Amino acid sequence: MNHAPLKRSMVRVNGVDLLVRDTASDLPPMLCLHGRWGRGETWTGLIERYRDRYRIIAPDQRGHGLSGKPRARYAPEDMAEDAHQLLRALGAAPAIVVGHSMGARNAGILAALHPEDVRAVAVLDCGADGPERVSDVPPEKIAGVDALTADWPTPYPTLAEALQDIGRRFPRPTNVRYFAESLVETTEGYDFMFSRWAMAAIETYRHAYLDLLPRIRCPVLLVRGSVSWAFSKEQAEQMRPLIKRLTYAEIGDSDHMVYVDNPKEFDPVLDSWLEGV
Amino acid sequence: MSSSRRRFLRLVATGAAAAAVAPVGAVARAAEPPAKSRPKTPPGPAKPGAAFLKRSMVRANGVDLFVRDTASDLPAMLCLHGMEGRGETFTGLIARYRERYRIIAPDQRGHGLSGRPVARYASEDMAEDAHQLLLRLRATPAIVVAHSLSGRIAPVLAARHPEAVKGLVLLDPAPGDGPERPADTAPEKIPDQDPMTTDWPLPYASREEALRDLGQRFPGPVYPGFFAESLAETVAGYDFMWSGRAMAAIHEYRQDTDRMLPEIRCPVLLVRATQTQVCTPERAGKIRSLVRNCAYVEIAGGHMIYLEEPGETFKALDEWLART
Numbered sequence: 001m002n003h004a005p006l007k008r009s010m011v012r013v014n015g016v017d018l019l020v021r022d023t024a025s026d027l028p029p030m031l032c033l034h035g036r037w038g039r040g041e042t043w044t045g046l047i048e049r050y051r052d053r054y055r056i057i058a059p060d061q062r063g064h065g066l067s068g069k070p071r072a073r074y075a076p077e078d079m080a081e082d083a084h085q086l087l088r089a090l091g092a093a094p095a096i097v098v099g100h101s102m103g104a105r106n107a108g109i110l111a112a113l114h115p116e117d118v119r120a121v122a123v124l125d126c127g128a129d130g131p132e133r134v135s136d137v138p139p140e141k142i143a144g145v146d147a148l149t150a151d152w153p154t155p156y157p158t159l160a161e162a163l164q165d166i167g168r169r170f171p172r173p174t175n176v177r178y179f180a181e182s183l184v185e186t187t188e189g190y191d192f193m194f195s196r197w198a199m200a201a202i203e204t205y206r207h208a209y210l211d212l213l214p215r216i217r218c219p220v221l222l223v224r225g226s227v228s229w230a231f232s233k234e235q236a237e238q239m240r241p242l243i244k245r246l247t248y249a250e251i252g253d254s255d256h257m258v259y260v261d262n263p264k265e266f267d268p269v270l271d272s273w274l275e276g277v
Numbered sequence: 278m279s280s281s282r283r284r285f286l287r288l289v290a291t292g293a294a295a296a297a298v299a300p301v302g303a304v305a306r307a308a309e310p311p312a313k314s315r316p317k318t319p320p321g322p323a324k325p326g327a328a329f330l331k332r333s334m335v336r337a338n339g340v341d342l343f344v345r346d347t348a349s350d351l352p353a354m355l356c357l358h359g360m361e362g363r364g365e366t367f368t369g370l371i372a373r374y375r376e377r378y379r380i381i382a383p384d385q386r387g388h389g390l391s392g393r394p395v396a397r398y399a400s401e402d403m404a405e406d407a408h409q410l411l412l413r414l415r416a417t418p419a420i421v422v423a424h425s426l427s428g429r430i431a432p433v434l435a436a437r438h439p440e441a442v443k444g445l446v447l448l449d450p451a452p453g454d455g456p457e458r459p460a461d462t463a464p465e466k467i468p469d470q471d472p473m474t475t476d477w478p479l480p481y482a483s484r485e486e487a488l489r490d491l492g493q494r495f496p497g498p499v500y501p502g503f504f505a506e507s508l509a510e511t512v513a514g515y516d517f518m519w520s521g522r523a524m525a526a527i528h529e530y531r532q533d534t535d536r537m538l539p540e541i542r543c544p545v546l547l548v549r550a551t552q553t554q555v556c557t558p559e560r561a562g563k564i565r566s567l568v569r570n571c572a573y574v575e576i577a578g579g580h581m582i583y584l585e586e587p588g589e590t591f592k593a594l595d596e597w598l599a600r601t
Contacts, residue, residue, distance in 0.1 A: 006482035008514050019512060021483070044485060066512055157330045160368070184510070187334050187343055187390050 003051060010066075011059075013085035014078070019066040020059045022090065023051045028119075029092035030054035031083060035101025035126075036202055037148070037194055039065040041181040045260060046098070049267070053274075057092055059083075061103065063198025065182060074198055075134045075205035076102075080110040084117055093117045096277065098270075100124040100259060101230060102202060105209065111220070112212035120277040122221040122270065125228050125258040127235035128242075130208040137204055146199030155189030162190045174257040213242035221247045221273045225254035225261060247273050330371070334390075335383075337409035338402070343390035344383040346414065347375045352443075353416035354378035357407060359425030359451075360527060361473065361519055363389040365506040369587050370422070381416055383407075385427070387523025389507060398523055399459035399530035404433035411441050418443040420598070424583065425555065426527065429453045429534040436540035444543050444601045446594060449550040449582050452560055453535040462529055464522075471517075471524035480514030487515045499581045538567035545571045546597040548590060550582040572597050 007024040010017045021040045030050065032043040040058035047056045060067040061079055072078070083106060087093040096119050099107030104126035111118040144150070152169075156162035166179045182193045220243045224236045240248055249269045254261035259270075331348040334341045345364045354374060356367040364382030371380045384391040386406055387398060396402070407430065411417045421442050423431035428450020435442040477494075481487035487508055491501035507518045545568045549561045565571045574593040578586040 005478070005486055008482055008512070010512055041483070044483065066510070157332055158368075161329075185390070187332065189332050 006047070011086060011089050013089055014082045015072075016062045016070055016082060017068040018059045018062070018082065018086060020057060020086065020090070021047070022058075023047065023054075023056045025051070025055045027053060027055045029087070029090075029095035030056050031087060031092065031095045031097045031107075032056060032058040033061060033079075033083060033097065033099040033103030033107050034058070034064070035103050035178075036199060037064070037182065037192070038100070038103070038178055039181045039193070041065075042100070042178055042260075043098075045263070054096065055092065057086070057090060057095070059086060061106070063202065064194045066193065069195035069198050071139050071197070072201075073139055073205055074201040075207070076105045076109045076209065077113070077134070078205075079106040080113060083107070083110050084114050087117050094119045096120045096122070096274070098122040098124065098259075099126070101126050101256065105206070108216065108220075109209050109212060111218055112209070112215040115215075115217050118218050120219040120221070120274075121216065122223065122273070124223050125225050125231045125256050127231055128208060128210045128213055128239050129235060130206050132208055134207045135204050139201060142197065142201050142204050144200060145196035146203060149192070149196055149199065155186060155191040156183075157189045159183065159185070159190055172255055172257065172261065174260045175255075177260075178257060210238065210242060213239060214244070216243060217245075219245045219247065219273070219277050221249070221270070223248075223258050223266070223269065224250045225256055225258040226250050226252050227254065228256045228258065230256040247276075335410055335413050337413055338406045340386045340394055340396075340406055341392040342383045342386070342406060342410055344381060344410065344414070345371075346382075347371065347378075347380045349375070349379045351377060351379045353411070353414075353419035354380050355407060355411060355416065355419045355421045356380060356382040357385065357421065357423045357427035357431055358382070358388070359427060361388070361471070361507065361517070361524065362424075362503060363506045363518075365389075366424075366503060366584070367422075370583060370591075373587075373591055378420065379416065381410070381414060381419070383410060385430075387520045387526070389518050393520035393523050395464045395522065396526075397459060397464060397530050398526035399532050400429045400433050400534050401437075401459070401532065402530075403427075403430045404437065407431075407434050408438050408441055417441040420444045420446065420601075422446040422448065422594075423450065424448040425451050425580065428556075432534055432537045432541060435543055435545075436537035439542050442543050444598075445541065445545045446597070447545065447547045447564070448590070449548060449553070449556045449580050450560075450564070451555060453533065453538070453564075455531040455533045457533050457536070459530040459532040464526060467522055467525050467529055469520070469522040469525075471519065471521040472528065473524065474517070474521070480511065480516040481508075482514050484508065484510070484515055499579070499584050503581060503584070535563065535567065538564060539569070541568055543570070544597075544601045546593065546601075547571055547573050548582060548593055549573070549575045550578050550580055550585075551575050552578055553580045555580045572600075 007022045034042045043058045063069050097107045104123040111121040166176045183190045251265045331346045335344050358366050363384050367382045387393045421431045428447045435445045508515050509518050549556045576589045583590045
């Protein structure tokens with residue numbers, strides 16, 4: 001089917017410039033929040049699949065992609081506030097919010113803190129546990145880069161080497177693509193767009209939000225990849241009794257990239273949940 | 278044939294040309310062997326291995342050229358891409374010949390990550406870029422492999438700087454006729470619009486849309502991949518890296534380069550693609566009659582012959598290199 005092109009724009013919210021992809025239709029809005037090291041691009045398949053039913057909005061979150069990378073706090077509340085203000089700026093509240101990993105935590109907290117913004121929330125492969133309190137370390141005291149990518153040999157001299165190296169670290173092609181979406185060519189070689197400092201800040205400010213789960217009043221879809229390295233059965237069991245209007249699903253043969261690792265199982269789960277919302 | 282493809286080939290035939298590899302997006306999606314789970318501890322950093330390419334900016338002839346260089350001690354081979362191309366297009370050739378040659382593949386002026394001066398883009402200017410690049414990299418004398426548009430540039434390089442060129446390979450070269458001297462148009466008077474992309478919906482909102490549009494304009498995998506090598510993401514969307522003014526300038530400053538052919542003293546290999554009209558039999562005949570030492574091979578394939586028929590192209594190149 002022929003569609004109007006995706007609209008790309010920079011939207012300033014909460015003091016940060018966010019690059020936003022927006023199908024910009026009159027349909028009910030759906031906000032998609034990617035995980036750490038990710039970009040809005042990761043939702044390309046979902047956009048194709050649902051753009052006839054929803055107005056889909058997929059930003060690069062702060063610290064990622066082409067969005068601003070302030071030396072600031074990166075607590076889930078801060079990123080949820082970005083999302084809240086983005087929905088307001090785009091006239092897109094209330095929205096269905098789909099979040100993956102870090103973006104799922106941001107989405108859950110957004111749903112708890114701004115119930116008027118969120119019609120329903122899909123929490124994809126992310127726990128609600130973590131340190132009890134948000135760290136009070138000021139941003140300027142956070143040093144260095146995130147532990148995951150600290151020793152990656154960037155910049156890569158070629159795109160092929162970048163993909164090979166990522167492939168050695170993450171054997172699933174879905175992971176390789178996820179990181180490749182942040183690769184950018186510079187004269188020195190291929191490097192990542194995300195701020196490694198921001199990735200470290202996200203880890204520093206991560207905290208538990210189990211206490212907020214009972215405050216989520218809208219329908220919640222909680223999805224776990226059956227062989228996810230990031231979200232265990234125990235973490236899921238911890239969350240389930242705390243969520244009122246819960247649909248829970250486990251996707252077989254799926255690692256952390258639960259929305260793309262096994263679409264045959266995932267797509268019908270999301271479809272039928274959306275129908276009930 | 279789509280009108281875009283016709284227009285591209287016409288532009289190639291009248292003034293310029295091109296060359297390529299798999300689209301970045303497609304590469305990013307290349308299947309890796311599935312595995313059970315992510316390793317707990319990521320393996321250590323990858324060492325620069327067999328695929329190592331040095332990337333650097335080299336100032337030559339007043340222009341910053343972005344250069345890929347295998348940087349070995351082997352005899353040098355300079356690869357010059359066609360119009361709207363990039364050095365990336367020679368990825369397959371680099372893989373094939375890097376054990377035997379030090380391969381140098383720049384983005385030429387106005388293209389890719391190289392400088393895009395508001396200046397002349399005549400073949401003699403771009404030939405001088407290549408000459409100074411070879412000197413800066415201490416890579417003379419070099420075998421020069423030139424595709425399409427560069428089939429007009431490389432003969433100027435070989436004729437004017439015989440000490441810099443050991444052998445010349447012309448891959449489906451663009452026509453070399455034109456005015457004796459390049460036009461004296463002021464560069465700033467040239468519109469900043471590539472004549473090929475006048476009605477293209479640029480910038481594209483996503484890489485997918487870019488590849489879809491290229492796929493509709495240029496059926497088959499080769500051209501979309503070639504152009505995709507110049508796609509860059511900006512806040513406004515995906516656009517081509519080449520300078521529109523530079524592409525217009527290449528047309529504007531076209532000059533007669535065929536008159537250089539009799540001055541070429543090194544061996545030349547001419548490869549003509551027979552399923553396209555860029556290098557016609559007449560043009561091939563003219564080149565062969567003007568060049569002293571010209572080997573000639575015809576390959577059944579399209580203009581992007583080294584991408585469409587790499588096996589045949591490399592075979593011809595191998596045989597010629599063995600004799601030269």
